[in-house]
Amino acid sequence: MFEIFGIPSQALFGQLLLGLINGSFYALLSLGLAVIFGMLNIINFTHGAQYMMGAFVAWFLLQHFGLGYWWSLVIVPIVVGFTGVVVERLFLQRLYKLDHLYGLLLTFGLALIIQGVFRNYFGSSGLPYQMPQSLTGGQNLGFMFLPNYRVWVIVFSLTICLTTWFVIERTRLGANLRAATENPTLVRAFGINVPRMITLTYGFGVGLAALAGVMAAPIYNVNPLMGADLIIVVFAVVVIGGMGSIMGAIVTGFTLGIVEGLTKVFFPEASNTVIFVIMAIVLLIRPAGLFGRTA
Amino acid sequence: MKTTSLMAFAAAMLLSTAAHAQISDGVIKIGVMNDMSGTYADLAGPGSVLAARMAVEDFGAAAKGLKVEILGADHQNKPDIGSNVVRTWIDVDKVDVIVDVPTSSVALAVNEIVREKNKVFLISGAAASNLTGDKCSPNTVHWTYDTWALANGTGNAIVKTGGDSWFFLTADYAFGHALERDTEAVVLKNGGKVVGKVRHPFPGTDFSSFLLQAQTSKAKIIGLANAGADTTNAIKQASEFGIVAGGQNLAGLLVFLTDVHSLGLKTAQGLIFTEAWYWDMNDTNRAFAAKFSAANKGVHPSMVHAGVYSAVTHYLKAVADLKSDADGKAVVAKMKATPTDDKLMGKGEIRADGRKIHPMYLFEVKKPEESKKPWDYYKLRATIPADQAFRPLAEGKCPLVTN
Numbered sequence: 001m002f003e004i005f006g007i008p009s010q011a012l013f014g015q016l017l018l019g020l021i022n023g024s025f026y027a028l029l030s031l032g033l034a035v036i037f038g039m040l041n042i043i044n045f046t047h048g049a050q051y052m053m054g055a056f057v058a059w060f061l062l063q064h065f066g067l068g069y070w071w072s073l074v075i076v077p078i079v080v081g082f083t084g085v086v087v088e089r090l091f092l093q094r095l096y097k098l099d100h101l102y103g104l105l106l107t108f109g110l111a112l113i114i115q116g117v118f119r120n121y122f123g124s125s126g127l128p129y130q131m132p133q134s135l136t137g138g139q140n141l142g143f144m145f146l147p148n149y150r151v152w153v154i155v156f157s158l159t160i161c162l163t164t165w166f167v168i169e170r171t172r173l174g175a176n177l178r179a180a181t182e183n184p185t186l187v188r189a190f191g192i193n194v195p196r197m198i199t200l201t202y203g204f205g206v207g208l209a210a211l212a213g214v215m216a217a218p219i220y221n222v223n224p225l226m227g228a229d230l231i232i233v234v235f236a237v238v239v240i241g242g243m244g245s246i247m248g249a250i251v252t253g254f255t256l257g258i259v260e261g262l263t264k265v266f267f268p269e270a271s272n273t274v275i276f277v278i279m280a281i282v283l284l285i286r287p288a289g290l291f292g293r294t295a
Numbered sequence: 296m297k298t299t300s301l302m303a304f305a306a307a308m309l310l311s312t313a314a315h316a317q318i319s320d321g322v323i324k325i326g327v328m329n330d331m332s333g334t335y336a337d338l339a340g341p342g343s344v345l346a347a348r349m350a351v352e353d354f355g356a357a358a359k360g361l362k363v364e365i366l367g368a369d370h371q372n373k374p375d376i377g378s379n380v381v382r383t384w385i386d387v388d389k390v391d392v393i394v395d396v397p398t399s400s401v402a403l404a405v406n407e408i409v410r411e412k413n414k415v416f417l418i419s420g421a422a423a424s425n426l427t428g429d430k431c432s433p434n435t436v437h438w439t440y441d442t443w444a445l446a447n448g449t450g451n452a453i454v455k456t457g458g459d460s461w462f463f464l465t466a467d468y469a470f471g472h473a474l475e476r477d478t479e480a481v482v483l484k485n486g487g488k489v490v491g492k493v494r495h496p497f498p499g500t501d502f503s504s505f506l507l508q509a510q511t512s513k514a515k516i517i518g519l520a521n522a523g524a525d526t527t528n529a530i531k532q533a534s535e536f537g538i539v540a541g542g543q544n545l546a547g548l549l550v551f552l553t554d555v556h557s558l559g560l561k562t563a564q565g566l567i568f569t570e571a572w573y574w575d576m577n578d579t580n581r582a583f584a585a586k587f588s589a590a591n592k593g594v595h596p597s598m599v600h601a602g603v604y605s606a607v608t609h610y611l612k613a614v615a616d617l618k619s620d621a622d623g624k625a626v627v628a629k630m631k632a633t634p635t636d637d638k639l640m641g642k643g644e645i646r647a648d649g650r651k652i653h654p655m656y657l658f659e660v661k662k663p664e665e666s667k668k669p670w671d672y673y674k675l676r677a678t679i680p681a682d683q684a685f686r687p688l689a690e691g692k693c694p695l696v697t698n
Contacts, residue, residue: 011507014511018503018504018507022501124340125524128557128562130562138535219531221527223334223524225524229498265508268493271496272496
């Protein structure tokens with residue numbers, strides 16, 4: 001085995017793979033954010049809390065209804081997405097005409113309230129959630145032990161990301177949606193119910209966050225702050241990719257996962273900071289982000 | 296002449312009342328500060344305020360004519376926030392004693408402020424053994440446990456049963472560093488070796504990359520020098536990555552009851568660690584736990600809560616004896632002079648360096664089928680007698696002892 005900068009290559013391959021897996025979480029979460037920002041112009045700070053709700057609802061389904069992981073993958077995004085629809089109808093739709101800042105403040109406040117309520121009922125140290133039996137175990141790749149669950153995460157997340165991109169960028173539905181954000185009045189003239197479409201888009205973005213929450217439940221500690229810890233990084237990912245750019249969010253999510261993974265090998269203490277350093281550099285050179293279109 | 300002496304007499308009277316200031320402002324103010332909302336909120340948090348309140352009730356402060364008030368605050372695990380709260384508490388709210396303060400970086404900052412203001416600092420939640428070592432203070436008592444005691448209890452037990460090569464996964468702040476340092480010393484002393492270490496940002500979420508480094512190191516034991524959600528995340532992911540199945544073992548160096556609860560016995564079973572107190576050890580503890588959990592959403596008390604109870608009890612005893620809480624150093628001196636004795640932590644003493652001395656216990660987490668009731672998680676592996684549980688006085692390099 002050869003070495004790269006004093007690190008055995010096999011360890012490096014392992015880290016690259018792990019980076020890719022973490023990247024798939026970033027991609028899934030930033031995808032939801034990008035969809036919401038791109039279509040609604042709302043900076044959804046509640047996203048972390050909605051991701052956390054996803055994990056909690058999965059726990060709740062298992063605990064009280066005996067519905068396991070696979071059921072959760074289907075039910076949870078719908079349930080949490082529905083709460084998103086309620087939030088959009090009650091609050092967000094009043095803010096579209098105002099500055100971005102209002103949406104940001106509202107969703108940030110909501111996130112604090114949701115986290116506070118969950119903490120009040122479930123405490124802060126978290127709840128146990130077992131991995132589905134069929135995904136336990138793993139493969140010995142020679143250079144590392146790869147748990148089956150992580151393979152599943154990467155495949156599933158990639159599928160969801162690409163499907164979402166395809167629907168929004170390449171189908172008629174997506175075209176209507178994009179047109180509706182560009183010029184709602186005109187699109188309405190074609191007989192399309194724009195407000196309902198916007199509401200459902202928000203619900204969909206929230207559902208994506210909840211889906212990431214279900215996928216995180218078996219491997220991360222399910223606690224009310226799990227989203228708060230992650231959301232800042234995810235925002236950095238979105239900013240680097242370019243606010244509202246869907247492909248940008250996906251590509252940047254995976255890339256930054258890898259960059260962070262490598263940092264964990266060469267300079268672990270900086271692994272929390274590296275993404276923000278990149279963000280600062282990108283903002284200096286390309287203020288609209290790597291994939292963003294300058295207005 | 297006559298008026299002058301009268302004036303002098305009056306002044307002397309005033310001075311003497313000032314010297315016997317009884318209870319400052321007529322009320323003993325206890326400030327419980329900890330992480331009320333973050334990763335350490337269940338093992339300390341509002342439960343510590345509750346424990347302090349129970350201590351005040353059980354002490355019968357009101358019947359003894361003492362007026363006690365308890366305040367709570369959230370330091371969010373940030374030394375700057377913690378320092379601000381404590382300064383405001385002491386300067387504006389006239390708080391007399393600061394209690395609990397988990398997160399060693401915050402505790403170290405508070406330690407200096409309390410010394411400067413001559414108040415009292417009773418530490419239950421924080422772990423760094425520096426608090427009774429190079430940073431010891433005549434105003435501070437370190438009550439429940441410390442990194443040396445954890446390292447000594449868990450480290451010894453593991454090295455002696457064959458776990459002689461270690462890899463550390465360390466939270467990158469004062470506490471993690473102290474725990475790693477103290478455990479490394481124990482490992483080396485017993486003839487073991489440390490093959491590697493990695494410092495992760497606090498708080499972290501994904502430990503898989505660090506675990507992989509630990510795996511490639513081929514160390515027999517992976518020592519988790521972290522706490523709270525960091526520890527539970529690392530344990531959860533270690534089981535996913537087949538670390539234990541691959542022949543390596545985990546040593547959770549600081550694990551609390553609430554962490555085991557959040558992991559579930561299926562994942563946590565077999566873990567070995569050191570604690571100062573467990574609710575299911577005797578009837579008194581069980582009675583306390585029943586009352587505590589009834590007021591705390593069913594969450595059972597951790598050793599940090601028991602430590603707060605015990606510390607506040609002893610503090611009130613000292614203040615009642617002195618009939619004054621004004622001079623922090625005098626109160627702590629009185630606390631050191633009086634042997635400790637309370638229903639939860641039993642008989643003990645406080646050493647010159649501020650270290651509270653009591654037995655420590657080595658616990659193992661039960662298998663799911665061994666657990667008979669809710670929160671029935673530990674079985675006792677060994678008791679570490681009080682005289683061996685903590686760092687010997689001479690080794691701490693505490694200036695209070697050497698001078």
